[in-house]
Amino acid sequence: MLKVQVPEENLQAAYLFNTGQSYRADKFFGITRDKAELTFRVWAPHAKAVHLASAQCDWMPSEAFAMHPLEETGVWEITTTALKEGDLYKYAIETPAGDVVLRTDPFAHEYEKKPGVAAVVNTCPYKWHDGLYRGRQGRRHKLNQPINIYEVHMTSWRRHTDGSYLSYRELADELIPYVKQMGYTHIEMLPITEHLLDMSWGYQSYGFFAATSRMGYLQDLQYFVDEAHKANLGVILDFVPGHFIKNYDALYRFDGTPTFEAGDVTIAENVRWGTWNFDLGKSQVQSFLVSAALFWLEDVHFDGLRVDGVSNIIYLNQDAGKEDWVNEHGTAIDYAGVAFLQKLNAIIHERVPSALMFAEEATAYPGVTKPEGLGFDFKWNMGWMHDTLDFFELDYLYRTGAFNNLTFSFMYTFDEQFTLPLSHDEVVHGKKSLMHKMFGDRYNQFANLRTMMVWMMAHPGKKLRFMGSEWGQFLEWRDEEGLEWRDLQDGMNRSMQHFTAELNKLYRDEHAFWEQDFVPAGVNFSQTDQGAQGTMALMRHGKKPSDTIIMAMNTLPVQKDDYRVIVPRAGRYDVLLNTEDIAFGGTWQHIPTDYEAFLVGDHYEISVILPATGALIIKQKKQVRGKNNG
Structure with a gap:
């Protein structure tokens, strides 16, 4: 040669x-x-x-x-x-x-x-129009901003009548205004990196620098992100750096030898997911994956990445047949995987400081969101999710004895910077939709779903919900077709959708819900030990004393006519939201909204009517200047 x-x-x-x-x-x-x-x-x-x-x-x-x-x-x-x-x-x-x-x-x-x-061959550049949005994001403190994510599988959110996919540009015209109207702050896409198998939902990828051609070109995806930013919506990508597709014409044995994967096939093969694991100890693989992450953040302007399968990356024993694997020190830690994630997060935070990095990690591995640990900004709180769903699936008869499902998360809520997920994984493969999980007849299912959503908003942590849950879709998610939009011909579903929009807007507007998510000063658990009554109240605090929100919740189907709620000070209080409002699908036509606090010992309380299987969000009225309200 x-x-x-x-x-x-x-x-x-x-x-x-x-x-x-x-x-x-x-x-x-x-x-x-x-x-x-x-x-x-x-x-x-x-x-x-x-x-x-x-x-x-x-x-x-x-x-x-x-x-x-x-x-x-x-x-x-x-x-x-x-x-x-x-x-x-x-x-x-x-x-x-x-x-x-x-x-x-x-x-x-x-x-x-x-x-x-x-x-x-695609080398065409895209001309961006989102400079104002990106400039604002660069000046925001990422931990102290509202993050309320609408998780979307892009090819099954909505489809054409013939079953064909909406394009990225059509989704920009339809999905973005809908998410904006519903009051969310971010859209999170299940993986749209190129893949072959629809049933993998994008998690078995081979094109780590390419948007799937199912919906158009890379420039069309860039247009979608641009339009979202112009609507003041962030966009997060589900990113899969742990493994890749098994096909022989892609990355596997790329040059005839193990190139991107380990040489030992027992290490390289991911039996549980039907993929090949990246060899994260290889320097070239690190360059490849870090470059892919930065490509999506820098060239496609995604606002953050949700890193999938972190447990599989940091442990040796997460796959089928590897349950007993240990390292040379007798633990299951995969040091190469840990080092790679530390490197990935450090480089991203240096080059794109505003980027939001989420870890989908299901174990008690310490320091996932600590700089000295894995270095993520947020960790999905899988424990909160499982405990919450288990509780709201329970018959009312057993709830008072299972209140620990709700309160246990308070023991560790500040150990990490958590995101509370009600994600796609919980509404598929026979697990039933969120609506179908709820206990009771149709009316009680809606009441429980509304109450659970208020519980989610009041609990410290950022928020994520999968598409369709906003109106209480009854059927499980099916990736091969669009959501059950015809549900909205039913008044109960329309009322649930209206409730979600109002709750989302309340979350966005009230600093107490998100300004101090990760510090004890942001929450007061003073009335969370009422399991025997099936009730709970807690306060969320913003940085200003006036930014305090009180949530009161009743998980039983019996109205509490004189429920005492501890409030921070004297004065008058408003009910900003009542889940049993008739406009939301409840039964209350007259909503008491104005309460005067009274002194009880060393603190102030108000007496409210707490609806059956319902929740209230309460805030002190603005004080009139010059008056002494105690």
């Missing part, structure tokens, strides 16, 4: 990639454009030869498309004018064994529609 003089900057870029220090490797690999010339680069360290393959050469190795190695870096490249925007391509790789295999480009920004996996 003719020796080619390699520019020093290319050797430096390859060196940084190989040493795990290339944090935007996609700017070097994949395709770079210089006028009409396209340069293709790929990492295939053990290949004997690599050719660019396309329709121009009948997808066979051709000398006209031979790539040359960048010395001993494992990087191969070719510069050509033979391909243009929209053309398909792969790499024909000669393995150490002498076989020629076709592989798609791991760094591509677009792939052909399934079932094909060929990469598409």
Whole structure:
């Protein structure tokens, strides 16, 4: 092979990639454009030869498309004018064994529609219009802002009447105004990185730098994010850095040898998920995945990432058949996985300080949201979720004896910076929808669902709910079709949707709900030991004394006519929300809203009517200047 003089900057870029220090490797690999010339680069360290393959050469190795190695870096490249925007391509790789295999480009920004996996030449830039929004986000304190997430599976939120997907641009026109109207602050997308199997919901990906072609091009997704930002909505991506698709024409044995995965197949294979685990100890894999994360944050302007499967990354024993695996110290900690997540979060927080990093982590691993730990901003509180759902599924007869399900989370609520999730995982595979989980007949199911939502809002932590729960869809989520929008022809579902919108707006407007989520000063648990009565009240505090919200909740179907609520000071108090308001699907047509506090010993109380299976949100009226209200 003719020796080619390699520019020093290319050797430096390859060196940084190989040493795990290339944090935007996609700017070097994949395709770079210089006028009409396209340069293709790929990492295939053990290949004997690599050719660019396309329709121009009948997808066979051709000398006209031979790539040359960048010395001993494992990087191969070719510069050509033979391909243009929209053309398909792969790499024909000669393995150490002498076989020629076709592989798609791991760094591509677009792939052909399934079932094909060929990469598409796409180098078109997008012109952004969200500078004002991004500037505001950069000045906000991420822990002290309202975060109320609408979790969406983009291909099944709504579909055309013929069952076809809405495009990213159609979703921008329909989904964004809906989420805005409903009062959420963020949209979280289940993975939209390119994948083949619809039933994987995007969690079995092969295109870590590409938006799925099911709904359009990368530039169409960028338009969606741009429009969301113009509507003052953040957008979060579900990101999957732990594993990849099993197909043989993607990342697996990329150059004929274990390249992105470990050499030991028992380590590499993820039996439970039917995927291959990334070898997170490899420097090149670290460069690849950190670059992918930063691509979505920097080039696609996502506001944050929800990192999936953190437990699988930080433990050796999370997969089927590996329950007894331990490291050399006799524990199940995977040190390579821990080090990778620490590195990922440190780099993201340095380069994109406003980025919100969420960990989907289901164990008691310490310090997930600590700088000296894994370094995430937020951790999903799976314990709160399971305990809460278990409680509201209970027959009323057993609730007083199970109140610990609600109060146990108070024991650890400040151990991490938690997000409270009621996610897609809880409304599929026979688990029933949130509405269907609730105890009782249809009326009581709605009453329980409204009460549970108020409980969620009042509990410290950021919020996440999956699509369809906002109106109480009864059927489980099915990824192969759109949500049951026809439910909204029913008055109870419309009332539930109206309730969710009002509750969301109240959450957004009242600082007490989110300004001090992660410090003890943000909550007062003074009336949370009333399990025998099935009731509870607590206070949430903002930074200003006037920013205090009181939540009172009754989990039993018996109205409490003289329920005493402790309030912070003398004065008059308003009921801002009553879950049993007839407008929300309840039975109360006349809503008492004005209460005078009275002194009881060393504190003040108000006496309210607490509805059966219902909740109140209460706030002190603004004091008239110059009057002494005690």
